[in-house]
Amino acid sequence: MDDHAAMDPHITGTTRLYGLVGDPLTAAKSPQLLNQLFTEQRVDAVCVPFWVKAQNLHAFVSGARATGNLSGMLVTMPHKQRMLEFVDELDSTARQVGALNVVRCEADGRWVGAIFDGAGCVLGMQWEGNHPANKSVLLVGSGGAGSAIAFAVASAGASRLTISDIDEHRAADLAAAVSAETGCDVRSGPPDPQGFQVVINATPLGMKAGDAMPVDPERLTPGAIVVDIINAPEPTPLRRAAQARGCRTQDGGPMHRGQAVYALKFLGFDYRPEGRSIPDPQ
Missing domain, CATH: 3.40.50.10860 (Leucine Dehydrogenase, chain A, domain 1)
Structure with missing residues:
Protein backbone atom coordinates (compact mmCIF):
# COMPACT_ATOMS: atom_id res chain seq x y z
CA MET A 1 0.00 0.00 0.00
CA PHE A 116 -21.05 18.15 30.13
CA ASP A 117 -19.55 15.34 32.21
CA GLY A 118 -22.31 15.73 34.79
CA ALA A 119 -25.27 15.88 32.41
CA GLY A 120 -23.73 13.03 30.44
CA CYS A 121 -23.26 10.89 33.53
CA VAL A 122 -26.88 11.32 34.59
CA LEU A 123 -28.11 10.69 31.03
CA GLY A 124 -26.01 7.51 30.82
CA MET A 125 -27.35 6.33 34.17
CA GLN A 126 -30.88 7.00 32.97
CA TRP A 127 -30.28 4.99 29.80
CA GLU A 128 -29.05 2.05 31.92
CA GLY A 129 -32.00 2.20 34.31
CA ASN A 130 -29.82 3.59 37.12
CA HIS A 131 -31.32 7.06 37.52
CA PRO A 132 -30.11 8.70 40.78
CA ALA A 133 -33.44 10.39 41.55
CA ASN A 134 -34.70 9.70 45.09
CA LYS A 135 -31.59 7.69 45.94
CA SER A 136 -28.74 8.20 48.42
CA VAL A 137 -25.50 8.73 46.50
CA LEU A 138 -21.82 8.51 47.46
CA LEU A 139 -19.56 10.32 44.99
CA VAL A 140 -15.82 9.68 45.32
CA GLY A 141 -13.70 12.33 43.61
CA SER A 142 -14.24 16.08 43.40
CA GLY A 143 -12.03 17.02 40.45
CA GLY A 144 -13.41 18.38 37.18
CA ALA A 145 -15.57 15.38 36.30
CA GLY A 146 -16.55 14.77 39.92
CA SER A 147 -17.63 18.37 40.41
CA ALA A 148 -19.80 18.27 37.29
CA ILE A 149 -21.35 14.98 38.38
CA ALA A 150 -22.07 16.37 41.86
CA PHE A 151 -24.12 19.28 40.48
CA ALA A 152 -25.91 17.05 37.97
CA VAL A 153 -26.77 14.24 40.42
CA ALA A 154 -28.08 16.74 42.96
CA SER A 155 -30.11 18.54 40.28
CA ALA A 156 -31.49 15.19 39.09
CA GLY A 157 -33.18 14.65 42.44
CA ALA A 158 -30.86 12.55 44.60
CA SER A 159 -32.31 12.26 48.11
CA ARG A 160 -28.88 12.94 49.61
CA LEU A 161 -25.35 13.21 48.29
CA THR A 162 -22.08 12.64 50.12
CA ILE A 163 -18.88 13.79 48.41
CA SER A 164 -15.55 12.25 49.35
CA ASP A 165 -12.08 13.26 48.21
CA ILE A 166 -8.52 12.80 49.40
CA ASP A 167 -8.54 16.61 49.64
CA GLU A 168 -11.14 17.01 52.38
CA HIS A 169 -11.29 20.81 52.02
CA ARG A 170 -12.02 20.56 48.30
CA ALA A 171 -14.81 18.04 48.98
CA ALA A 172 -16.31 20.29 51.67
CA ASP A 173 -16.19 23.35 49.42
CA LEU A 174 -17.87 21.45 46.59
CA ALA A 175 -20.56 20.09 48.92
CA ALA A 176 -21.37 23.59 50.14
CA ALA A 177 -21.54 24.95 46.58
CA VAL A 178 -23.78 22.14 45.33
CA SER A 179 -26.08 22.41 48.33
CA ALA A 180 -26.45 26.18 47.87
CA GLU A 181 -27.09 25.84 44.13
CA THR A 182 -29.49 22.89 44.13
CA GLY A 183 -31.06 22.70 47.59
CA CYS A 184 -30.14 19.01 47.80
CA ASP A 185 -28.95 17.50 51.09
CA VAL A 186 -25.22 17.49 50.30
CA ARG A 187 -22.31 16.95 52.66
CA SER A 188 -18.70 15.80 52.55
CA GLY A 189 -17.50 12.66 54.28
CA PRO A 190 -15.31 9.55 54.14
CA PRO A 191 -15.48 7.13 51.18
CA ASP A 192 -17.53 4.58 53.12
CA PRO A 193 -20.15 3.09 50.77
CA GLN A 194 -22.17 1.29 53.42
CA GLY A 195 -25.87 2.16 53.21
CA PHE A 196 -25.69 4.09 49.94
CA GLN A 197 -27.97 3.10 47.07
CA VAL A 198 -25.63 4.54 44.43
CA VAL A 199 -21.81 4.75 44.54
CA ILE A 200 -19.97 6.69 41.81
CA ASN A 201 -16.22 6.54 41.32
CA ALA A 202 -15.07 9.79 39.67
CA THR A 203 -11.39 9.29 40.48
CA PRO A 204 -8.69 7.83 38.19
CA LEU A 205 -8.28 4.88 40.57
CA GLY A 206 -8.63 1.74 38.50
CA MET A 207 -7.00 3.06 35.35
CA LYS A 208 -3.63 1.53 36.24
CA ALA A 209 -2.73 -1.92 37.50
CA GLY A 210 -2.10 -1.89 41.23
CA ASP A 211 -4.27 1.15 41.97
CA ALA A 212 -5.95 1.22 45.36
CA MET A 213 -9.72 0.79 45.46
CA PRO A 214 -11.66 4.07 45.69
CA VAL A 215 -13.94 2.39 48.26
CA ASP A 216 -13.82 -0.81 50.33
CA PRO A 217 -15.98 -3.21 48.27
CA GLU A 218 -16.75 -5.26 51.38
CA ARG A 219 -18.66 -2.24 52.67
CA LEU A 220 -20.90 -2.01 49.60
CA THR A 221 -24.55 -2.75 50.22
CA PRO A 222 -25.65 -5.75 48.11
CA GLY A 223 -28.03 -4.52 45.42
CA ALA A 224 -26.45 -1.05 45.28
CA ILE A 225 -25.67 0.57 41.94
CA VAL A 226 -21.92 1.08 41.41
CA VAL A 227 -20.92 3.44 38.59
CA ASP A 228 -17.25 3.59 37.63
CA ILE A 229 -16.77 6.38 35.08
CA ILE A 230 -13.50 4.86 33.82
CA ASN A 231 -14.12 3.93 30.19
CA ALA A 232 -12.09 0.73 29.87
CA PRO A 233 -12.62 -2.38 27.70
CA GLU A 234 -12.46 -4.70 30.72
CA PRO A 235 -14.27 -4.28 34.06
CA THR A 236 -12.23 -2.34 36.60
CA PRO A 237 -11.29 -4.03 39.90
CA LEU A 238 -14.03 -1.99 41.59
CA ARG A 239 -16.69 -3.24 39.20
CA ARG A 240 -15.53 -6.85 39.51
CA ALA A 241 -15.56 -6.66 43.30
CA ALA A 242 -18.95 -4.93 43.29
CA GLN A 243 -20.44 -7.61 41.05
CA ALA A 244 -19.12 -10.29 43.39
CA ARG A 245 -20.79 -8.41 46.23
CA GLY A 246 -24.15 -8.59 44.44
CA CYS A 247 -24.20 -5.01 43.17
CA ARG A 248 -25.38 -3.72 39.82
CA THR A 249 -22.52 -2.03 37.97
CA GLN A 250 -22.10 0.43 35.13
CA ASP A 251 -18.91 1.33 33.28
CA GLY A 252 -17.89 4.65 31.77
CA GLY A 253 -19.36 3.94 28.33
CA PRO A 254 -22.87 5.34 28.91
CA MET A 255 -21.44 8.51 30.47
CA HIS A 256 -19.02 8.87 27.55
CA ARG A 257 -21.88 8.61 25.04
CA GLY A 258 -24.12 10.83 27.15
CA GLN A 259 -21.66 13.67 27.50
CA ALA A 260 -20.84 13.36 23.80
CA VAL A 261 -24.49 14.11 23.00
CA TYR A 262 -24.27 17.47 24.76
CA ALA A 263 -20.67 18.29 23.79
CA LEU A 264 -21.34 17.68 20.11
CA LYS A 265 -24.53 19.75 20.23
CA PHE A 266 -22.41 22.55 21.74
CA LEU A 267 -20.03 22.15 18.78
CA GLY A 268 -22.91 22.25 16.29
CA PHE A 269 -23.51 18.56 15.54
CA ASP A 270 -26.47 16.24 16.04
CA TYR A 271 -25.51 12.95 17.73
CA ARG A 272 -28.13 10.45 18.91
CA PRO A 273 -26.53 7.14 19.90
CA GLU A 274 -28.57 4.04 19.17
CA GLY A 275 -31.74 6.09 18.81
CA ARG A 276 -31.93 6.73 22.54
CA SER A 277 -34.06 9.54 23.91
CA ILE A 278 -32.17 12.78 24.55
CA PRO A 279 -33.76 14.99 27.24
CA ASP A 280 -32.51 18.51 27.82
CA PRO A 281 -29.67 18.65 30.39
CA GLN A 282 -30.54 19.79 33.91
Missing part, protein backbone atom coordinates in the same frame (compact mmCIF):
# COMPACT_ATOMS: atom_id res chain seq x y z
CA ASP A 2 1.46 3.39 -0.97
CA ASP A 3 1.27 6.52 1.12
CA HIS A 4 -1.63 7.97 -0.90
CA ALA A 5 -3.74 4.85 -0.47
CA ALA A 6 -3.11 4.86 3.27
CA MET A 7 -4.36 8.42 3.70
CA ASP A 8 -7.99 9.18 4.53
CA PRO A 9 -9.28 10.54 1.19
CA HIS A 10 -11.71 13.02 2.78
CA ILE A 11 -8.98 15.14 4.38
CA THR A 12 -8.28 18.16 2.20
CA GLY A 13 -6.89 21.67 2.52
CA THR A 14 -10.29 22.90 3.75
CA THR A 15 -10.80 20.22 6.42
CA ARG A 16 -11.74 21.57 9.86
CA LEU A 17 -9.73 20.21 12.79
CA TYR A 18 -11.07 18.99 16.14
CA GLY A 19 -8.92 17.55 18.88
CA LEU A 20 -8.96 15.54 22.08
CA VAL A 21 -6.50 17.01 24.59
CA GLY A 22 -5.28 15.04 27.59
CA ASP A 23 -2.74 12.73 29.21
CA PRO A 24 -2.96 9.75 28.91
CA LEU A 25 -5.05 9.07 25.83
CA THR A 26 -4.44 5.34 25.37
CA ALA A 27 -8.07 4.42 26.17
CA ALA A 28 -9.63 7.43 24.42
CA LYS A 29 -12.62 6.70 22.20
CA SER A 30 -13.68 10.24 21.26
CA PRO A 31 -11.65 10.43 18.01
CA GLN A 32 -13.35 7.28 16.67
CA LEU A 33 -16.78 8.59 17.68
CA LEU A 34 -16.31 12.02 16.10
CA ASN A 35 -14.72 10.72 12.91
CA GLN A 36 -17.56 8.24 12.42
CA LEU A 37 -20.03 11.08 12.94
CA PHE A 38 -18.21 13.32 10.46
CA THR A 39 -18.29 10.52 7.86
CA GLU A 40 -21.99 9.80 8.40
CA GLN A 41 -22.96 13.47 8.23
CA ARG A 42 -20.56 14.22 5.34
CA VAL A 43 -18.76 16.90 7.34
CA ASP A 44 -15.38 18.12 6.08
CA ALA A 45 -13.71 17.66 9.47
CA VAL A 46 -11.44 15.30 11.34
CA CYS A 47 -10.72 14.65 15.04
CA VAL A 48 -7.21 13.78 16.20
CA PRO A 49 -5.73 13.08 19.67
CA PHE A 50 -3.37 15.68 21.16
CA TRP A 51 -1.27 14.01 23.85
CA VAL A 52 -0.30 16.98 26.03
CA LYS A 53 1.37 16.65 29.43
CA ALA A 54 0.37 19.08 32.18
CA GLN A 55 3.61 21.06 32.04
CA ASN A 56 3.19 21.58 28.28
CA LEU A 57 -0.40 22.86 28.25
CA HIS A 58 0.54 26.55 27.95
CA ALA A 59 2.85 25.86 25.01
CA PHE A 60 0.19 23.71 23.34
CA VAL A 61 -2.47 26.41 23.66
CA SER A 62 -0.10 29.03 22.23
CA GLY A 63 0.39 26.90 19.15
CA ALA A 64 -3.27 25.91 18.88
CA ARG A 65 -4.34 29.56 18.97
CA ALA A 66 -2.31 30.08 15.80
CA THR A 67 -4.09 27.26 13.97
CA GLY A 68 -6.71 28.83 11.74
CA ASN A 69 -8.63 25.64 10.95
CA LEU A 70 -9.04 24.48 14.58
CA SER A 71 -12.79 24.46 15.32
CA GLY A 72 -13.00 22.76 18.71
CA MET A 73 -11.48 20.48 21.31
CA LEU A 74 -12.60 17.91 23.81
CA VAL A 75 -10.61 18.21 27.03
CA THR A 76 -9.88 15.37 29.44
CA MET A 77 -7.64 14.70 32.45
CA PRO A 78 -5.58 16.39 33.72
CA HIS A 79 -6.53 19.65 31.96
CA LYS A 80 -10.23 20.19 32.78
CA GLN A 81 -9.62 22.83 35.43
CA ARG A 82 -6.45 24.47 34.20
CA MET A 83 -7.86 24.96 30.69
CA LEU A 84 -10.16 27.58 32.24
CA GLU A 85 -7.17 29.95 32.14
CA PHE A 86 -6.98 29.76 28.35
CA VAL A 87 -10.56 30.36 27.16
CA ASP A 88 -12.23 33.72 26.53
CA GLU A 89 -15.73 32.84 27.66
CA LEU A 90 -17.41 30.20 29.85
CA ASP A 91 -20.76 28.56 29.30
CA SER A 92 -22.97 28.47 32.42
CA THR A 93 -22.02 24.82 33.02
CA ALA A 94 -18.32 25.61 33.23
CA ARG A 95 -18.89 28.68 35.43
CA GLN A 96 -20.91 26.56 37.85
CA VAL A 97 -18.47 23.65 38.02
CA GLY A 98 -15.14 25.47 37.66
CA ALA A 99 -13.90 23.14 34.94
CA LEU A 100 -14.49 22.40 31.26
CA ASN A 101 -14.35 19.45 28.91
CA VAL A 102 -15.14 21.03 25.56
CA VAL A 103 -13.92 24.18 23.81
CA ARG A 104 -15.64 25.73 20.81
CA CYS A 105 -13.33 27.86 18.67
CA GLU A 106 -15.38 30.68 17.17
CA ALA A 107 -14.73 32.22 13.77
CA ASP A 108 -13.68 35.50 15.42
CA GLY A 109 -10.94 33.72 17.40
CA ARG A 110 -12.75 33.47 20.74
CA TRP A 111 -12.62 30.19 22.65
CA VAL A 112 -15.77 29.24 24.59
CA GLY A 113 -15.62 26.49 27.23
CA ALA A 114 -18.32 24.23 28.68
CA ILE A 115 -18.55 20.96 30.61
